Amino acid sequence: MSELRLDPTTREWVVISTERARRPHDFAQASIHPLPQEFYSTCPFCPGNEAQTPGLSASYSDPESGKWRVRVVPNKFPAVRPEGSTRRKEEHPLALSLDGVGIHEVVVESPLHNRLLGFMSDDEVFDVVRAYRDRLVTLSAMPSVRQVTVFKNHGASAGTSLEHPHSQIVATPVVPWHVRHQYDVATQYFDERGRNLYSDLLAFEAEQEVRVVCATPRFLVIHPYASRRPFETWVLPRSARASLGDLDDDELREFGTVMRDTLRCIFTGLNNPDYNQVLYTAPAGDECEPYYSWHLRVYPRLTAVAGFEIGSGIHINTSLPEQTAAFMREIASSCCGQ
Amino acid sequence: MSELRLDPTTREWVVISTERARRPHDFAQASIHPLPQEFYSTCPFCPGNEAQTPGLSASYSDPESGKWRVRVVPNKFPAVRPEGSTRRKEEHPLALSLDGVGIHEVVVESPLHNRLLGFMSDDEVFDVVRAYRDRLVTLSAMPSVRQVTVFKNHGASAGTSLEHPHSQIVATPVVPWHVRHQYDVATQYFDERGRNLYSDLLAFEAEQEVRVVCATPRFLVIHPYASRRPFETWVLPRSARASLGDLDDDELREFGTVMRDTLRCIFTGLNNPDYNQVLYTAPAGDECEPYYSWHLRVYPRLTAVAGFEIGSGIHINTSLPEQTAAFMREIASSCCGQ
Numbered sequence: 001m002s003e004l005r006l007d008p009t010t011r012e013w014v015v016i017s018t019e020r021a022r023r024p025h026d027f028a029q030a031s032i033h034p035l036p037q038e039f040y041s042t043c044p045f046c047p048g049n050e051a052q053t054p055g056l057s058a059s060y061s062d063p064e065s066g067k068w069r070v071r072v073v074p075n076k077f078p079a080v081r082p083e084g085s086t087r088r089k090e091e092h093p094l095a096l097s098l099d100g101v102g103i104h105e106v107v108v109e110s111p112l113h114n115r116l117l118g119f120m121s122d123d124e125v126f127d128v129v130r131a132y133r134d135r136l137v138t139l140s141a142m143p144s145v146r147q148v149t150v151f152k153n154h155g156a157s158a159g160t161s162l163e164h165p166h167s168q169i170v171a172t173p174v175v176p177w178h179v180r181h182q183y184d185v186a187t188q189y190f191d192e193r194g195r196n197l198y199s200d201l202l203a204f205e206a207e208q209e210v211r212v213v214c215a216t217p218r219f220l221v222i223h224p225y226a227s228r229r230p231f232e233t234w235v236l237p238r239s240a241r242a243s244l245g246d247l248d249d250d251e252l253r254e255f256g257t258v259m260r261d262t263l264r265c266i267f268t269g270l271n272n273p274d275y276n277q278v279l280y281t282a283p284a285g286d287e288c289e290p291y292y293s294w295h296l297r298v299y300p301r302l303t304a305v306a307g308f309e310i311g312s313g314i315h316i317n318t319s320l321p322e323q324t325a326a327f328m329r330e331i332a333s334s335c336c337g338q
Numbered sequence: 339m340s341e342l343r344l345d346p347t348t349r350e351w352v353v354i355s356t357e358r359a360r361r362p363h364d365f366a367q368a369s370i371h372p373l374p375q376e377f378y379s380t381c382p383f384c385p386g387n388e389a390q391t392p393g394l395s396a397s398y399s400d401p402e403s404g405k406w407r408v409r410v411v412p413n414k415f416p417a418v419r420p421e422g423s424t425r426r427k428e429e430h431p432l433a434l435s436l437d438g439v440g441i442h443e444v445v446v447e448s449p450l451h452n453r454l455l456g457f458m459s460d461d462e463v464f465d466v467v468r469a470y471r472d473r474l475v476t477l478s479a480m481p482s483v484r485q486v487t488v489f490k491n492h493g494a495s496a497g498t499s500l501e502h503p504h505s506q507i508v509a510t511p512v513v514p515w516h517v518r519h520q521y522d523v524a525t526q527y528f529d530e531r532g533r534n535l536y537s538d539l540l541a542f543e544a545e546q547e548v549r550v551v552c553a554t555p556r557f558l559v560i561h562p563y564a565s566r567r568p569f570e571t572w573v574l575p576r577s578a579r580a581s582l583g584d585l586d587d588d589e590l591r592e593f594g595t596v597m598r599d600t601l602r603c604i605f606t607g608l609n610n611p612d613y614n615q616v617l618y619t620a621p622a623g624d625e626c627e628p629y630y631s632w633h634l635r636v637y638p639r640l641t642a643v644a645g646f647e648i649g650s651g652i653h654i655n656t657s658l659p660e661q662t663a664a665f666m667r668e669i670a671s672s673c674c675g676q
Contacts, residue, residue, distance in 0.1 A: 005563055005564035006564055007562070007563075007564040007566075008523075008527075008535065008539060008563075008564075009520055009523060009524070009535065009536075009539070010516075010519060010520055010523055011523055012564075012651060012652070013564075013652050014564040014565065014566055014652065014653050014654075014655055015652055015653070015654045015655065016564075016565075016655050016658060016659070017654050017655065017656055079646075079654045092542055093538075094538060094539055094542045094563070095542070095563050147650070149646055149649050149650050151644075151645030151646055151648075151649050152645055153642075153644045153645045156642075157642065158642065158644060158645070159641075159642035159643070159644025159645065160644075168645070168646070170646055170650075172650070172652065174652075176649075176650030176651050176652045177650075177651045177652070178348075178649070178650055178651030178652075179649075179650060179651070181348060181651075182347055182348055185346075185347060185348055185349055186347070189346075197346065197347065198347075200431075200432060201346060201347070201432055204430055204432045204433070224345070225343055225345075225346075225432070225433050226343035226344055226345040226346075226350075226351075226352040226354075227352065227354075228345075228352055276644060276645035276648050276649075277645060278645050278648055278649030279649075280649065297649075299648060303497075304491075304494075304495065304496065304497035305497070305643065306489075306491045306496060306497025306498075306614060307489030307490055307491045307496070307497065307506070307614035307615060307616050308417075308487055308489055308506070308508055310489075310614050310616055310637060311487050311489050311514075311516070311517075311614075311616030311617075311618065311635075312485070312487050312508075312510070312514030312515075312516055312517060313350060313514050313515045313516030313517070313519075314350070314351050314352065314353055314510065314512075314514045314515070314516075315352050315353070316352075316353045316355050316417045317352055317353065317354050317355065318355055320354060321354070
């Protein structure tokens with residue numbers, strides 16, 4: 001059973017995951033060696049090895065062949081587990097904890113071991129974002145769940161331990177502090193201005209143009225004004241809604257295509273860098289509020305987060321978003337067929 | 339001129355450092371190859387190459403030989419610079435910025451290219467923490483400075499770009515958001531309980547014992563209850579004071595020795611891992627308030643911070659602080675001569 005513990009100096013939750021526990025001796029650095037074969041006999045996410053994954057949460061199939069195109073499975077080494085209670089245990093005022101109760105799933109994005117999101121067809125990537133949306137809706141409705149985080153780690157430095165393309169979904173029994181904070185900032189902005197912060201941000205960036213990478217009928221892709229990292233990329237929906245869960249299939253299909261194009265540009269322009277991507281969405285229960293807007297952020301891992309960032313929370317970005325956006329706009333014009 | 343920009347979605351400052359700007363093409367991953375020689379003819383921090391560093395902010399010498407033991411020099415590629423104004427520029431309500439005004443210094447910890455902090459003599463490490471204290475006091479008194487962050491990156495994955503042992507000091511014109519938040523939590527605790535949060539935390543950990551690595555007359559070294567990372571280590575002073583700047587030489591000498599022993603244990607127990615260390619201290623101007631306590635945190639880089647951590651702010655720690663502290667206590671008993 002893993003456990004959530006509260007840091008009394010910041011009021012931030014930490015997952016102490018004994019399920020994944022390594023002994024103190026086991027902290028040698030691991031690295032991932034990409035192998036040439038397209039199919040792996042030992043990869044648990046490749047076709048033929050479905051029995052190696054512990055259960056099946058959802059599956060999306062090719063309508064013609066009937067074969068699966070996307071599978072959502074429980075994580076074999078989950079950070080949180082369905083069993084347990086959300087009741088807080090206060091061993092001491094400075095030692096508040098609860099069970100690591102929640103859901104940790106893996107979205108296997110393709111049956112192909114080397115099929116990157118950035119190179120999928122419209123139909124393939126639609127199935128991936130459908131899985132995101134459907135699981136988000138299902139998990140958010142569970143009584144113990146307060147937040148669903150959908151994210152992807154690409155490459156060893158971004159924290160991937162498995163090579164086969166996959167995203168992850170973690171449903172936690174607490175609203176993470178970063179999310180709560182973002183949500184509070186947006187709520188306060190709405191209280192003050194009477195408008196959605198993200199709608200105003202989108203209008204501002206669309207008007208300025210210099211940080212826009214790509215624009216589609218429903219989305220704007222930008223390198224934000226205060227980018228923390230070089231080539232940090234946000235995909236903002238023009239229609240602000242608190243949760244991705246509210247998108248219909250048409251909107252979702254366009255989102256999938258924009259995400260795919262964004263990742264292809266990053267692959268092409270930066271030579272397949274490691275990256276993390278995170279889908280930001282409102283806390284469970286706040287989906288109908290007008291304050292927040294769901295969106296996607298992609299963070300290429302081009303520079304190290306070092307002591308200054310860890311200690312201060314201030315990131316030092318060594319590139320100008322206006323320059324990186326112009327560079328990526330050029331890539332987009334050739335590789336995304338705008 | 340670098341620039342600070344405010345992220346309107348979190349109200350966090352970001353440094354956009356055009357001084358260090360790389361062009362979009364220049365983001366190939368670099369790695370550091372340690373070389374065998376003890377002295378480097380090209381290393382700007384080795385004796386004989388002092389002219390390669392731009393100026394000298396402070397220097398500490400061996401009283402017998404008269405040779406320098408620690409030098410504090412301006413960073414050649416500073417994230418912030420002395421010139422500029424702290425006046426905010428509001429190009430648009432969603433685009434707030436100010437000049438990247440401040441001080442960025444390097445503490446060259448030893449004339450020896452391969453002299454690690456963990457293996458220094460009491461006198462040598464005293465000079466290092468004296469440099470920390472003295473620069474903290476001097477820089478905090480500057481009118482444009484709101485916060486002084488003293489940190490160290492050890493190893494390539496921790497963000498080091500130079501091999502010669504060094505720490506860094508960044509004085510910023512804004513209180514970083516993490517620091518402000520920590521300070522606010524401590525202030526609220528004081529308001530509610532009438533006691534210093536860090537004193538209570540120290541008393542709690544000392545009583546529980548299980549997470550204590552080492553105890554000295556003036557310090558307690560712990561793996562905190564809600565450790566974000568495996569082997570995250572805090573050095574807490576028994577006497578809570580807002581700033582390291584208030585320590586006298588006796589206290590400072592003991593702090594240097596405890597820091598040295600802590601780093602030696604981490605070197606020995608984890609086979610010289612990359613790590614970051616950060617000295618937490620109150621914002622400039624709040625040094626006399628009773629709310630906060632300065633302390634040191636060391637974060638070995640044993641696991642990757644991935645998409646879930648980036649998106650949620652919740653860290654998944656794959657080890658139990660009680661187990662890692664017991665392991666490190668064992669190391670400490672043999673290598674720190676307790």
